Amino acid sequence: MRAAWYDRQGPAREVLQIGELPDPSPGEGEVRVRVAVSGIHVGDLGKRQGWWGSTMAFPRIVPHGDGAGTIDAVGAGVDPARVGERVWVYLAQSYRPFGTAAEYTVVPARHAVTLPADVPYEQAAGLGIPGITAHRAIFGDGPVTGQRVLVTGALGAVGRAAVAVARRGGATVIATVRSPGQVGQALAAGAHRAVDTASGDLATRILEHTGGEPIDRVAELAFDTNLATNLEILRYGGVIATYATGEAEPRIPYWPLGFKNITVRFLSNDDFPESANEAAASELTAALAAGDLRYPIAARLPLAEIAQAHELAEHSSANGRVVLDVADRR
16 A cells, blocks of 8 residues: 655654555454545644654554545454444544544544445544543533633634534533634634734623633643633632643642642543543534534645645644645545
8 A cells, every 4th residue: 555654753854654565454342444635633744743842652653643535444343334434533643543644544444434325534634632632621521511711822723623522512602712803703613702813802702702700721732821811710619621732831820720720631632531532423423414514725735746735734723724636526
């Protein structure tokens, strides 16, 4: 099979290789997916570059945890009727060496999620890591029906999914974006209200949109930067569910958090409970099918240009997702 891989960590153009690898075969409880589109997430970039102290658990890595395509073979214990099924896959390269930057990938059958025929592959190909993280951020501490939820970085990959599932879950969704010009984009993505972070006095402006009522839950992109604001806006017993931070070892105001009985939930996508993954996969698929979640596509490149794709993904941010066409579009 045609595939991309790296044997050492480093910059994309220095370590990524393209060539032929043996076709994989599904084992018991697994399916093989012929990949149509492979998604790229910041976690894939981090694994390649060694961010956050990560190392290579395998001598050779085919990158990317997310992708979409068609099941073309199944292992023992999997219904043969799944052959030919359109699917999106997640955790393809979690505790496994070979992800979706290849013509074929093998995953546990439960990590290949049926994809409705009217949902384009590119919309689902990058859904797993950010989408499941978003769902866990919103629902990890219970339902949000009737609650006020703040989603920071609402135009990012996680943020867009968090806005979609929170609104579908019955929450009033307040979004933050970087600039005034992005407010309309956040509203179009499903937020009920949106506030830019560039105009100052963020806590006051957020609470203006709630009539002064405190926020129940925050899906947090920048734990360190926004901690003071979150302390000001959260209700007693509120939740900060955070999946990223700028400062790796931020100062934490223990007593203010304690006195308000704030729960801080730290999130890392590789190790969520399987029940949470499956609930997220079901809801995210429904959100795609309903049109409640859509990702702008910033770039779509062939597998042979994976190094350029990684470089674009390092800088695309809210401009959209970068995906790889691995097979013919279909």
